[in-house]
Amino acid sequence: MTRRSFSFSLSRRRLLFTASLAVSASLFLSTAAPLSALAADTPRDGGDITFLIDSLGDTWIPNNSAISSFQGHIWGHVTDKLLYVDAEGKVSPWIAERWEQNDTATEFTLHLKSGVTFSDGEPLDAKAVVANLDIWYAGRKNEGINPIGLFPKTYDHAEAVDATTVKVFFKKPTLGFIPTLGYHGSILISPKSIAQPAGQQADLSKTAGSGPYVVESWKEGDHVTLVKRKDYNWGPAAVGHTGPAYLDTITYKLVSEPSLRVASVQSGQADVAYNASPQELKSLKEEGFTVATPRYLGFVNGWAVNTKLQPYDDVKVRQALQAGINRQEIIDTVYTQDWKLATSFIQSNVPGATDHSDLLAYNPEKSEKLLEEAGWVKGADGVRVKDGKPLELTIHSNPYLATSKSVDELIAQQLGRLGWKVNIRAYDVVTYGEKVKFGGAAVPAYEVTRSFIDAGTVASILTNANNGENWFALDERDATLNDLRDKIAGAGSVEDRKPLLDSLQKYLLEQGYFIPRTQIVQRIYVQSPKLKGEVYNGVAYASYYTAFIAE
Numbered sequence: 001m002t003r004r005s006f007s008f009s010l011s012r013r014r015l016l017f018t019a020s021l022a023v024s025a026s027l028f029l030s031t032a033a034p035l036s037a038l039a040a041d042t043p044r045d046g047g048d049i050t051f052l053i054d055s056l057g058d059t060w061i062p063n064n065s066a067i068s069s070f071q072g073h074i075w076g077h078v079t080d081k082l083l084y085v086d087a088e089g090k091v092s093p094w095i096a097e098r099w100e101q102n103d104t105a106t107e108f109t110l111h112l113k114s115g116v117t118f119s120d121g122e123p124l125d126a127k128a129v130v131a132n133l134d135i136w137y138a139g140r141k142n143e144g145i146n147p148i149g150l151f152p153k154t155y156d157h158a159e160a161v162d163a164t165t166v167k168v169f170f171k172k173p174t175l176g177f178i179p180t181l182g183y184h185g186s187i188l189i190s191p192k193s194i195a196q197p198a199g200q201q202a203d204l205s206k207t208a209g210s211g212p213y214v215v216e217s218w219k220e221g222d223h224v225t226l227v228k229r230k231d232y233n234w235g236p237a238a239v240g241h242t243g244p245a246y247l248d249t250i251t252y253k254l255v256s257e258p259s260l261r262v263a264s265v266q267s268g269q270a271d272v273a274y275n276a277s278p279q280e281l282k283s284l285k286e287e288g289f290t291v292a293t294p295r296y297l298g299f300v301n302g303w304a305v306n307t308k309l310q311p312y313d314d315v316k317v318r319q320a321l322q323a324g325i326n327r328q329e330i331i332d333t334v335y336t337q338d339w340k341l342a343t344s345f346i347q348s349n350v351p352g353a354t355d356h357s358d359l360l361a362y363n364p365e366k367s368e369k370l371l372e373e374a375g376w377v378k379g380a381d382g383v384r385v386k387d388g389k390p391l392e393l394t395i396h397s398n399p400y401l402a403t404s405k406s407v408d409e410l411i412a413q414q415l416g417r418l419g420w421k422v423n424i425r426a427y428d429v430v431t432y433g434e435k436v437k438f439g440g441a442a443v444p445a446y447e448v449t450r451s452f453i454d455a456g457t458v459a460s461i462l463t464n465a466n467n468g469e470n471w472f473a474l475d476e477r478d479a480t481l482n483d484l485r486d487k488i489a490g491a492g493s494v495e496d497r498k499p500l501l502d503s504l505q506k507y508l509l510e511q512g513y514f515i516p517r518t519q520i521v522q523r524i525y526v527q528s529p530k531l532k533g534e535v536y537n538g539v540a541y542a543s544y545y546t547a548f549i550a551e
Helices: 012-017 019-025 072-078 126-138 191-195 258-266 278-286 315-323 327-334 364-373 404-418 429-435 479-490 494-510
Strands: 048-053 083-085 091-093 096-101 107-112 155-162 165-170 213-219 223-228 249-254 272-274 290-292 301-305 384-386 392-397 421-426 445-448 514-518 525-527
Touching: 048 258, 072 213, 072 223, 072 249, 091 096, 107 126, 126 155, 126 165, 126 191, 258 272, 258 278, 258 525, 278 290, 278 525, 315 364, 315 514, 327 404, 327 514, 364 404, 392 404, 392 445, 404 421, 404 514, 479 494, 494 514
Parallel strands: 048 249, 048 272, 392 421
Antiparallel strands: 083 091, 096 107, 107 165, 155 165, 213 223, 223 249, 272 525, 290 525, 301 445, 301 514
């Protein structure tokens, strides 16, 4: 089996000007096992691929990093989930072969596949599932091990009935429980790994999952290499394959510059470039490369507004902000036809999403009128002022979205014409996580790029009730939002919940609590045409479990 070496750094000049020299003298050796004369779409065993990524995050503690946009790629190959969720939100069996719930959606029974094991030899049985459910719900915060943010706050406890049966109990109706088992944070980890202190959990080589790959090597800030597990035989039926993976290894290599990632795929040195510039996609398609822009199930890209900071404690200013953004111009300028206009604060492919485009129409006249009614008067320099203070907005570009800063710069121009003074701050992933938080004292608008599986789980995180995340710094001040939150959480059926979800979406947009920008394509893939068979799940991660190298 041929492996690519990682002993040298990539050279932009080599890649862009001398492809032949690059192949012979670069960091990567030529790929893969000999290919037979099988049909191009026939899976075959063997081969190694290299996936170039712009970050590997800051910690490998599973309950922290499994929800990272970057590290989720690795966790998706070394761990499994109880259920599989596809790009349309359809839930199907995986480690849980079937399940039942009672009439009030407060008790669920999961029936597990037998014979599944973690890479440390421990069985993935009912006791292991209970240990995972408990850590997803509670974490161990005193150690820096966090609960999963979207795991139901109504969780009470779980019991192992026998080796393959788990009963799960909730304090209130929890319709979102089953779909959330397919969320990319809900990864199954060996109980031995869960029991480790945070310091040991941060060592990726010491965390055992049950997935089709295991960690062969990793170097902080450089790469992670996965090698396939030959005894794996419990993949989700929905992807059309259950046995061992076809590819021998997958290497995730850190390359921070987007053009260098793309050039590496163009020159044949790598197989996948993550987060290419949208403006490059058309020409790359024309060159014959595979380009994928899957939308995930989750929130649109937008801002959660901090209502405790002036002037965003004023509903008229928030509404002016809502009307003052030209969303079509964002798509026309920064993106391509692969992107879609936001119609709510959640993606339109999420079951339960409703269309409130009328509340998101660009209306600069309305925006200026609202600002004037709120007492903001334009000065000679075009910036509005009230009580001697300028109308100011500081936005922090989200490093998890490659296009975030470009969108910020365009919006700054749009709002500048209406009288805002806009400041843009950009940090790397680690610094962003430390400095930028919902409702932070210096954060008037937190940029959301976040997935979820079930829309019913959304309302529970918007306020501070039941350890919610208090997105808008409202605490318990908005009785209407609190009432919708509680009714959605207590709904006994999907049909009962639908009109409540619609009301929630309309209310948040009307109040200017959430300012959508566009529907999000957070994960952009440029791929060698020889690499076939990858699958994109409900949160837009590419799984190479089913992938293979073809002629």
